[in-house]
Amino acid sequence: MLKNDSSPIWERPERQPRPVPVPLSREVVVQAAIALADAEGLSSVTLRKVAGVLGAGPMRLYGYIATKEELLALMVDAIYAEMLEGEDATGAWRARIARLAGHLRSAALRHPWFAALLGGRPQQGPNALAFTEAMLSAVAEAPGIDDIDTVFLATKVIGAYVVGAVCDEAADAAATQESGQTKAQWQDANWPYIQRMIATGRFPMLSKVAHQMTHPAPGTLFGRGLDRVLDGIAGTTSTSR
Template sequence: MVVWERPEPPERPAPAPLSRERIVRAAIRLADADGLEAVSLRKVAAALDAGPMRLYGYIATKEELLDLMVDAVYAEMKPVGDGWRAVLRSLAETTRRAVHRHEWLADLIGGRPALGPNALARGEAVVAGMGDVGVDRVMPVVDAVQAYAIGAVRREITERRAERATGMDKQQWQVSFGPYLQRTFATGCYPALATVIRDAAHFDADETFRMGLDFLLDGIAAHLGR
């Protein structure tokens, strides 16, 4: 029986009351503060002032705990909108915002089955909002937008982590590596790339995300209009 269907143990008098919801909230707080490496059943139990063995009555493994954490965050992703394009834009934007709030989610989202009640409710809202998009096209279209959102926000989180690890923001990185790139491009081996780096507009993360999403939605609209 999967964890979402397994009943919780009966309540017993104890110094610290427990429930799966309390356990998951505590695990999310630890992960938000210090990353997934800070999450273990032992550490969650300590945060709840409970013995680790008590948690095993509610959650059998760390993998179950991670599944529950991911599903809890799916409750924060509630796509809305009138028509398939608005719903898909909301799907992408709410996904991105959730990962920015919970950086650890970048390591899990898309890599685990989205079968919990919050994930299923989100999926139902998206599919129901797709309007007259043919049933055979609904999931490929939704998957394309989800893949774009996850890939884009993972790149953003990777850059954020790199800034923390190196102590350099994007401007400092450009100053550091600028001379190397100038020497490399001066060889004439990469003329197209040099032109883009030198002459193209450089957008921030928000603008880049919106533009890429517009390109994708425009392509979907063209395909659906055939």
């Protein structure tokens, strides 16, 4: 069992791996937890169940990770590490932001549970911090942004859009899995009701969405939405207050 230690998991030394009966390390534990979450969902991830997957006693895991919350934090940071593989700071600011946003969306599609952990307080693992640093650095190169308050605010706006879009996709995928009904099937089932509501004349804009919108694929829609956000940021001029 870990001694009482208030230091963050990122800065806490881990015990040396023991070769028998099962070689363990934080990395081994985290990767097993990620595989379990990918296969069975986030609710399946407990220290006891991860220990069972590894063929180890639960008490052995406490030598590396003290709580489930720490395990989840390490899992999230491992996904941020995936996003940063091969990433560099080259290219124009918009291209860099689009690349980073695309990495986050792709990671959420590979790991459906990941989106559920993106809300709330900012992630503070070293890889999550590196991702945030990369995003801040790209935003800082946008025209008309010359103070850190505006850089931070613009980055928050981008993050709100990206996380919101990713969570919407994840929720739709989860609904499909739970109901066994695809989005298209769900829309077909509800279309008669929507037609009746549109026919009342109370929803002219929704009528245009239903009848005139091109309804692009999720990836295309994600990119177009991000372009609109970046168009706004490109037109930002800093003002003194």
